[in-house]
Amino acid sequence: MATIHIDGKPYEADPEKNLLQTSLTLGFDLPYFCWHPALGSVGACRQCAVRQYRNEEDTQGQIVMACMVPAADGTRISIEDEEAREFRRSVIEWLMVNHPHDCAVCDEGGECHLQDMTVMTGHAYRRFRFRKRTFNNQYLGPFINHEMNRCIQCYRCVRYYKDYAGGRDLDAFASHNHVYFGRSEDGILENEFSGNLVEVCPTGVFTDKTLKTHYTRKWDLQSAPSVCAHCSLGCNTLVGTRYGGARRILNRYHYDINGYFLCDRGRYGYEFVNRPERIRHPLLHEGAHDTETYSKPETCSADVALKEARIRLRRANRIIGIGSPRASLESNYALRSLVGEDNFFNGLPAAESHLVTVALEILRHGPVRSASLREIEEADAVLVLGEDITQTAPRMALAVRQSVMRTPRETARKLGVPAWHDRAIRDVAQSDRGPLFIAAIDETRLDDVSTAAITRAPNDLARFGFAVARALHPEAPPVDGLSESDTTLARQVSDALANADHPVIITGTGLGNEALLQAAANVAWALLRCEKPAALAFVVPEANTFGAGMLDGRPLREAYDAVSSGDADTAIILENDLYQRTHDVDVDRFLGGLKSIIALDSLRNATTDRAHVVLPAGTFAESDGTFVNNETRAQRFFQALPPEGDIAESWRWLGRLAAGSAPSEEPAWKYLDTIIDAMVADYPELRGVRDAAPSADFRSNGARFPRSPRRFSGRTAIHAQFDVNEPSPPADHDSPLSFSMEGSTAVPPASLVSHYWSPGWNSVQALNKFQEEVGGANRGGPPGICLIQPEKNLHPFFTEIPATFRRSGEKFVVLGLPHIFGSDELSRHAPALAERIPHAYVTISDADARARGVSEGDQLVLRIFGREHKLPARIRPKLAPGILGIPMGFPGHAGLVFPVDGHL
Amino acid sequence: MNKPLTEHIKPGAPPIDLAAYERTGGYEALRQALASMEPGGVTSMVEESKLRGRGGAGFSTGMKWSFVPMGDQAPRQKYFVCNADEMEPGTFKDRFLMEHNPHQLIEGMILGAYAIQAPTGYIFLRAEYHASQTALARAIEEAREAGFLGRNILGSGFDHDIHLHTSAGRYICGEETALLNALEGRRAIPRAKPPFPPVVGLWGKPTIVNNVETLYNIAPIIRHGADWFNQLGLTGESGTKLYGVSGRVNRPGLWELPLGTPLREIIEEHAGGMRDGYRFRGVIPGGASTDFLVEEHLDLAMDFASVQKAGSRLGTGTMIVLDDRTCPVGMVLNLERFFARESCGWCTPCRDGLPWVEKILDDVERGGGREDDLDLLAQQAKHLGPGRTFCAFAPGAVEPLQSALKYFEEDFRRHFNGNGCPYRSESAASGTRQVPPGNGHRI
Amino acid sequence: MLTDQERREIEAELPHYPRKQALCIEALKVVQHHRGWVDDEALCDVAEFLDMTPHEVDSVATFYNLIYRRRVGRNVIHLCDSISCWVMGGDGICEHLKGNLGIEMGETTEDGRFTLLPIPCLGDCDRAPSMMIGRTLHSGLTPGKVDDILRDCK
Ligand SMILES: Cc1cc2nc3c(=O)[nH]c(=O)nc-3n(C[C@H](O)[C@H](O)[C@H](O)COP(=O)(O)O)c2cc1C
Numbered sequence A: 001m002a003t004i005h006i007d008g009k010p011y012e013a014d015p016e017k018n019l020l021q022t023s024l025t026l027g028f029d030l031p032y033f034c035w036h037p038a039l040g041s042v043g044a045c046r047q048c049a050v051r052q053y054r055n056e057e058d059t060q061g062q063i064v065m066a067c068m069v070p071a072a073d074g075t076r077i078s079i080e081d082e083e084a085r086e087f088r089r090s091v092i093e094w095l096m097v098n099h100p101h102d103c104a105v106c107d108e109g110g111e112c113h114l115q116d117m118t119v120m121t122g123h124a125y126r127r128f129r130f131r132k133r134t135f136n137n138q139y140l141g142p143f144i145n146h147e148m149n150r151c152i153q154c155y156r157c158v159r160y161y162k163d164y165a166g167g168r169d170l171d172a173f174a175s176h177n178h179v180y181f182g183r184s185e186d187g188i189l190e191n192e193f194s195g196n197l198v199e200v201c202p203t204g205v206f207t208d209k210t211l212k213t214h215y216t217r218k219w220d221l222q223s224a225p226s227v228c229a230h231c232s233l234g235c236n237t238l239v240g241t242r243y244g245g246a247r248r249i250l251n252r253y254h255y256d257i258n259g260y261f262l263c264d265r266g267r268y269g270y271e272f273v274n275r276p277e278r279i280r281h282p283l284l285h286e287g288a289h290d291t292e293t294y295s296k297p298e299t300c301s302a303d304v305a306l307k308e309a310r311i312r313l314r315r316a317n318r319i320i321g322i323g324s325p326r327a328s329l330e331s332n333y334a335l336r337s338l339v340g341e342d343n344f345f346n347g348l349p350a351a352e353s354h355l356v357t358v359a360l361e362i363l364r365h366g367p368v369r370s371a372s373l374r375e376i377e378e379a380d381a382v383l384v385l386g387e388d389i390t391q392t393a394p395r396m397a398l399a400v401r402q403s404v405m406r407t408p409r410e411t412a413r414k415l416g417v418p419a420w421h422d423r424a425i426r427d428v429a430q431s432d433r434g435p436l437f438i439a440a441i442d443e444t445r446l447d448d449v450s451t452a453a454i455t456r457a458p459n460d461l462a463r464f465g466f467a468v469a470r471a472l473h474p475e476a477p478p479v480d481g482l483s484e485s486d487t488t489l490a491r492q493v494s495d496a497l498a499n500a501d502h503p504v505i506i507t508g509t510g511l512g513n514e515a516l517l518q519a520a521a522n523v524a525w526a527l528l529r530c531e532k533p534a535a536l537a538f539v540v541p542e543a544n545t546f547g548a549g550m551l552d553g554r555p556l557r558e559a560y561d562a563v564s565s566g567d568a569d570t571a572i573i574l575e576n577d578l579y580q581r582t583h584d585v586d587v588d589r590f591l592g593g594l595k596s597i598i599a600l601d602s603l604r605n606a607t608t609d610r611a612h613v614v615l616p617a618g619t620f621a622e623s624d625g626t627f628v629n630n631e632t633r634a635q636r637f638f639q640a641l642p643p644e645g646d647i648a649e650s651w652r653w654l655g656r657l658a659a660g661s662a663p664s665e666e667p668a669w670k671y672l673d674t675i676i677d678a679m680v681a682d683y684p685e686l687r688g689v690r691d692a693a694p695s696a697d698f699r700s701n702g703a704r705f706p707r708s709p710r711r712f713s714g715r716t717a718i719h720a721q722f723d724v725n726e727p728s729p730p731a732d733h734d735s736p737l738s739f740s741m742e743g744s745t746a747v748p749p750a751s752l753v754s755h756y757w758s759p760g761w762n763s764v765q766a767l768n769k770f771q772e773e774v775g776g777a778n779r780g781g782p783p784g785i786c787l788i789q790p791e792k793n794l795h796p797f798f799t800e801i802p803a804t805f806r807r808s809g810e811k812f813v814v815l816g817l818p819h820i821f822g823s824d825e826l827s828r829h830a831p832a833l834a835e836r837i838p839h840a841y842v843t844i845s846d847a848d849a850r851a852r853g854v855s856e857g858d859q860l861v862l863r864i865f866g867r868e869h870k871l872p873a874r875i876r877p878k879l880a881p882g883i884l885g886i887p888m889g890f891p892g893h894a895g896l897v898f899p900v901d902g903h904l
Numbered sequence B: 001m002n003k004p005l006t007e008h009i010k011p012g013a014p015p016i017d018l019a020a021y022e023r024t025g026g027y028e029a030l031r032q033a034l035a036s037m038e039p040g041g042v043t044s045m046v047e048e049s050k051l052r053g054r055g056g057a058g059f060s061t062g063m064k065w066s067f068v069p070m071g072d073q074a075p076r077q078k079y080f081v082c083n084a085d086e087m088e089p090g091t092f093k094d095r096f097l098m099e100h101n102p103h104q105l106i107e108g109m110i111l112g113a114y115a116i117q118a119p120t121g122y123i124f125l126r127a128e129y130h131a132s133q134t135a136l137a138r139a140i141e142e143a144r145e146a147g148f149l150g151r152n153i154l155g156s157g158f159d160h161d162i163h164l165h166t167s168a169g170r171y172i173c174g175e176e177t178a179l180l181n182a183l184e185g186r187r188a189i190p191r192a193k194p195p196f197p198p199v200v201g202l203w204g205k206p207t208i209v210n211n212v213e214t215l216y217n218i219a220p221i222i223r224h225g226a227d228w229f230n231q232l233g234l235t236g237e238s239g240t241k242l243y244g245v246s247g248r249v250n251r252p253g254l255w256e257l258p259l260g261t262p263l264r265e266i267i268e269e270h271a272g273g274m275r276d277g278y279r280f281r282g283v284i285p286g287g288a289s290t291d292f293l294v295e296e297h298l299d300l301a302m303d304f305a306s307v308q309k310a311g312s313r314l315g316t317g318t319m320i321v322l323d324d325r326t327c328p329v330g331m332v333l334n335l336e337r338f339f340a341r342e343s344c345g346w347c348t349p350c351r352d353g354l355p356w357v358e359k360i361l362d363d364v365e366r367g368g369g370r371e372d373d374l375d376l377l378a379q380q381a382k383h384l385g386p387g388r389t390f391c392a393f394a395p396g397a398v399e400p401l402q403s404a405l406k407y408f409e410e411d412f413r414r415h416f417n418g419n420g421c422p423y424r425s426e427s428a429a430s431g432t433r434q435v436p437p438g439n440g441h442r443i
Numbered sequence C: 001m002l003t004d005q006e007r008r009e010i011e012a013e014l015p016h017y018p019r020k021q022a023l024c025i026e027a028l029k030v031v032q033h034h035r036g037w038v039d040d041e042a043l044c045d046v047a048e049f050l051d052m053t054p055h056e057v058d059s060v061a062t063f064y065n066l067i068y069r070r071r072v073g074r075n076v077i078h079l080c081d082s083i084s085c086w087v088m089g090g091d092g093i094c095e096h097l098k099g100n101l102g103i104e105m106g107e108t109t110e111d112g113r114f115t116l117l118p119i120p121c122l123g124d125c126d127r128a129p130s131m132m133i134g135r136t137l138h139s140g141l142t143p144g145k146v147d148d149i150l151r152d153c154k
């Protein structure tokens, strides 16, 4: 710790930080633009000027940029100094010279950092009396709107997009006051993390195009803390809503997970909530699977639906419940309680269910920690084994991309360049990057920053992993018959990992290969045996895959068997389109064998279309519940949207179903807290779920935390065109949040933060006031509780090494290729995101293409289970021969379980 | 011997070739250094010579070299770069040297590279200097053939090669760190300092950047010694300087004179005084980015310290004379227009402040000026000063402005009240502002 | 597609730089030398050759004033508009040129013969006013001299 003096008063400071960050942490309102906690300092905007004195005697001092000076012991600065203030005012004045002053029609208005800083510096009147320079705007795709005249040239966009996110299609053009930020020509921004530009840009140049289609000012949005429902990482989000619709997603800062950034699937996938294919009322469907009398489902009241469902349940011989990895822990548990332990199935295909169990067992009984994204970001050596994380867990790929800067940053530190000095670090680093090894079936979007990237068939990737473990530790099992080059590379990887201080091994279930998980565990365990604090990151497919797995239900296959053996005749299907999970022939047979099907879901799909009773389930936006992420971190999400119509959380519906028929009868679980208590009592492992967020009775000074912001203006205006009486806001018994028309200034615990706002700070950068230190941990600690902690004892190595992949005859192994846009069942329905989904295709290796005379784009006919899939060929130079890949979850082949055999 | 930079140059003659250069003692210094001096010895000798950079900032050359990490721990790859970007308006000295005697630059560079043990050198030459390019390219070729460049130079075990890199324009490339970015093929945006190029430079490696004229001094210093160099100056600063004069003087041109030669002598004797009908009003002493000096400064010794004391900078030592029939506001407008256009666009004050300054000055010239423009301009000049912008470009840019406000305030006022430029009407009356062109009296 | 000649010229520079991308400016100058200016196709060709994106190359190209991203005439007149030339009546030369060619600064004559561009100080200040056409420097300009020079340009 250092002592620094600001305007004559001493303060404790961290000498590893710069003066801007330190001043902000200490609560001073020092304006800034180009600096960003995650992007570091470059000294471009000159907004954070202060006066620095050499020592106590120095009364002269000089103007310096706070972001470019370390908070070294004994530093003396003045923020209040008149000349420094005058200069800061000047900087705003310059920035405003060409600014269009179009706040009234600007989407950023009311949450604009430039507005805040303008007010903060006191620049009020325009002295520039000449013509402004103007620019043309560009079409940048469905996510981002471009309005260049508002640009203040802080360079944040390109620094974020290029340097941080690795994008190569957004840049700075021209020079002097013509500097332009955009693309060489109009076109879709390709990077998977482009949406963050909306928050990174301090003014209205890059704004959320989806928000534009249903625009609402920040002060008119009701928001609630949520957890992204579109992959297993559990990025924290803020869901903004108005007039019964979800309006946008903003990043909700989580120090250990997403930090400042989301991926585009997470940011733009939300619009499925507003789709016409939403189920908003219960449906009854008489001839559900009698094709003769197939009728359209009819909406009915909740009471009628419940009555019908109860009758069907009473008549049932045996009821089975099919859970879901995309439903909350509470909903899965509710179903399990309703149908009983023996009748609960986790909703996963057998292979996936098995992999999830294997992964959980490794975490439960192994000695290695699950890595948070922050740990990945701070890792100094990373091995990615098999998983294409850009597509399956995008935010993790962004973290890995940062990890490679650790080593260069260390080199820079030795030359006296502090970690925050981004400008100088990049001059030192040039193209040097720290160790990152990628072993995948094909090229990945992270290869550009990798030390080495190899492509092999899944088994051979696992073998490679086992070989790395063996190179690290002699007790690990040897791998026979590995090629010389792979042996050499395995040694190189093991050296890099062993030389690192914080190595991380990443793998996942994406390739459906158990040996990969075991190989990754072996590497991590071998490192631990070499005294390296290795961490392990598993990627699983969905938001609550681990949660569903922890309730130890059995796989779908067994549910299907229970029906085909004539045993079970009724099923309750929880938020699960079985046609997305298993082969349609199997699903048809299963559903056809059932007398009664009760489905709960939010969007109509092939499964709900065959149910007799459909109950409208809330999406993440209309629900309270808990997801368990890939780290096994339990995180709560809250209703942002008061449910319309009969929409309710699945757990609530199931509670009502369980309550029996008398209308007076209390549901089994009336409130979220009651079901959590019941669940925790049943599953001690889930104990942490209760503390993942404060319970509903939590209050601050006796008050709840409103979902409306302090400046909410919606009061009587909400339905003014129909009725000027204020409707009473919906009650909320499940959380300490309220639907209120009054905002509040109280700062809630991090898990309950529903908007970032602080006096003088109207933009997202008000976040500074919600952190222990700016850029540091959430105030009161990051939300969520990791449910599984590593064992103290070492675990014996896995010893079953798979055989080398050999193709058999004409047969291909078909693998599923995950797509950030398209493979996720829900986000696919969001219109903006749908524009980014490619047409289906099949990848084929160069060698196979040549052997069969296939050229790029040729229509190939791929036979799987006797069915033909006609797809255009994409020839991939690095794909292993004998392997084909087709996009996962795309219409037409959604229910295929990979890997699967196929013939051309 | 008292004109080490130009003694063998005949203005207008073709470049001195290798044979001719060697006949007059060329590459002697290199032979001497490689045979009998340690790298550190070369640096010390340059330090003792008190040679200060001729690129504008006047930093001690030897000291700069001494910042380069040496020894086994130091990176093997280092770079020695010659800044031949010369784009400072009013400056025409480096071109003259390179077009006439390219080998002396090459010898200086090899010596410098030897001192810091850099295997690679670049000459960063502005694109418009075609004659220099031809001369340098040929000289490098000759030097390579003669074994002064390449592997194991003169059997010393020292390797060095020089690559001639031509620029693609933009004044900011002359700023040494922007130059490094330009050499790396990037946008020429200056870098943050610290870290300074001797530690983190080209491609992240230790790098020395020196001006052309600076490097012309190296071989003579090594050959004749620091003491000899020290006594060349008149006022305690070492060496000679190329002084240039442009504007409405009788003999505009360029002369190598002892450092510290008085301003009056340069203008009245060497440049032949003002043309008939023109009176001296002031001078920008060292390229566009220096403060005006005026009549009261005519007896100033033109060395780094004295000019600084008088409130300006020696800069490049090439002066632009302001006469009494030229509008000081128009002159400053021309300069600020240049600076506004050449700003790299990285930092706010420079990018958005200079165009504003330009617009105000333009308005003043056209008669749109107002009393409070004086304050506004002064304020802009202050806020574009040292430390407030990312690099030294903008502080340099406002030096002529702030001094013009000081010395020529009355001229500004005469423009106000819708009057516009009083000088313009004068020249309009005489038909055109065109005066007979200069014809360049060099050395 | 880069021509063989262009490719050869760019490749000749490769050994002088540790990274291919450092040749970005050099490569643009090569194609400009052969094609007169850098059109979008040339930009993409350079990008592909250097493993860069067109955006990255254009970002560099648009920074430098001697890389032309718009078509220029056969003769590019670079008229010095810096201080010494201005003092010596460079404005008058500029007006004369504009009148003679019938274009404004930054424009190209309809017949594609001339493009008129300003250039910072050409380092010819003692012989001001000056301009450069192609690789040739013209000093001590007077309106009459300018006319003679233009007449000699193809
Ligand atoms: C805006 C700007 C432009 C410059 N242009 C040049 C130039 O054209 N030539 C030059 O030698 N130095 C120029 N310099 C100075 C260089 O940054 C650097 O100080 C110099 O090349 C160092 O050489 P020296 O120590 O030998 O003088 C410029 C500096 C600035 C701030």
Ligand code: SF4
Pocket: A020, A031, A032, A033, A034, A035, A042, A043, A044, A045, A046, A047, A048, A049, A065, A066, A067, A068
């Ligand atoms: S340059 Fe500094 S100088 Fe500007 S914020 Fe950016 S933060 Fe600061």
Ligand code: FES
Pocket: B089, B090, B091, C080, C081, C082, C083, C084, C085, C086, C121, C122, C123, C124, C125, C126, C128, C129, C130
């Ligand atoms: S000012 Fe024009 S050549 Fe120097």
